[in-house]
Amino acid sequence: MTSIANSIPTIGLGTFGRTGDAGMASILAAFEIGYRHIDTAQSYNTEEPVGEAFRRSGLPREQVFITTKVADTKLDKASFMPSVERSLEALGFDHVDLLLIHWPSQNNAVPFEDYMTELKRAQDLGHTRFIGVSNFPIARLEQTRALLGEGAIVTNQVEIHPYLQAPRLSSYARSIGLPLTAYQPLAQGDVRSDPVLSSIAERHGVTPAAIALAFLMAEGHAVIPASSNAVNLRENMRSVGVRLSDDEMGQIRALNRDERRINPAKSPRWDD
Numbered sequence: 001m002t003s004i005a006n007s008i009p010t011i012g013l014g015t016f017g018r019t020g021d022a023g024m025a026s027i028l029a030a031f032e033i034g035y036r037h038i039d040t041a042q043s044y045n046t047e048e049p050v051g052e053a054f055r056r057s058g059l060p061r062e063q064v065f066i067t068t069k070v071a072d073t074k075l076d077k078a079s080f081m082p083s084v085e086r087s088l089e090a091l092g093f094d095h096v097d098l099l100l101i102h103w104p105s106q107n108n109a110v111p112f113e114d115y116m117t118e119l120k121r122a123q124d125l126g127h128t129r130f131i132g133v134s135n136f137p138i139a140r141l142e143q144t145r146a147l148l149g150e151g152a153i154v155t156n157q158v159e160i161h162p163y164l165q166a167p168r169l170s171s172y173a174r175s176i177g178l179p180l181t182a183y184q185p186l187a188q189g190d191v192r193s194d195p196v197l198s199s200i201a202e203r204h205g206v207t208p209a210a211i212a213l214a215f216l217m218a219e220g221h222a223v224i225p226a227s228s229n230a231v232n233l234r235e236n237m238r239s240v241g242v243r244l245s246d247d248e249m250g251q252i253r254a255l256n257r258d259e260r261r262i263n264p265a266k267s268p269r270w271d272d
Ligand SMILES: NC(=O)c1ccc[n+]([C@@H]2O[C@H](COP(=O)([O-])OP(=O)(O)OC[C@H]3O[C@@H](n4cnc5c(N)ncnc54)[C@H](OP(=O)(O)O)[C@@H]3O)[C@@H](O)[C@H]2O)c1
Pocket: 013, 014, 015, 016, 017, 039, 040, 102, 134, 135, 157, 158, 182, 183, 184, 185, 186, 187, 188, 189, 190, 192, 207, 209, 210, 224, 225, 226, 227, 228, 229, 232, 233, 235, 236, 262
């Protein structure tokens, strides 16, 4: 395999809640199956196991794409960079591939300019190859463009799945050429029993989950499904080879019902 592309690999492994022996086994299995993009965060307690699994995999560093996220409790100027340095130490890396702001600061408790300039500074210091954001609505993306310039960030990681397709945010992101990364792309596994996805899946000889992932990738998003099950990890990877017809895309678009699952008190005002 050649070294990783200069952009986010479209399928990655989510690691939220994947701690302990089961978490380690899931990351190792994912590397074995061919996943090369792993999503972690300061708040997941999975940075150490991700680094450890990477070393056990024997893969060259340039063949894996590792994302981590600065927690919303570490956005102030005094905490930001030390937290990034701690992440690197936990991972055992001298840099990550992508560093995200996990959530914008609630009620602007930390001024936007402060943490966004720290994010850019982390990149300038070589702590990360790319920078991006997570849980940012359109207004924050516009502020980001005004502050850091066109093309400074490479993604906005947000909740997107067949039941929450975020049409306003997606169309804005498309208009400025910003790929979204769909978190919770399987609606926490609920897509497995969807009748529309199941009937399309049967035609393609894959699982409903693979159809959901293929749909999201065809919409231009990267996806980071999580699984602790080697069969599911393998089935999810098969989504990469699925080509959906216009009619199938239309059927899945019609599943949108604005069903948001992750909506803590610190959430910004969502667009969709
Ligand atoms: N930026 C943020 O604020 C944010 C928020 C939430 C999540 N995330 C990221 O997004 C990742 C994914 O989200 P998530 O883990 O909450 O939800 P998800 O990926 O939508 O769903 C994971 C669930 O789906 C099941 N599953 C996986 N593959 C399946 C298949 N082929 N068939 C049936 N069921 C299947 C898994 O069970 P098994 O283990 O049994 O396979 C697990 O219970 C997280 O791990 C995290 O990295 C980011």
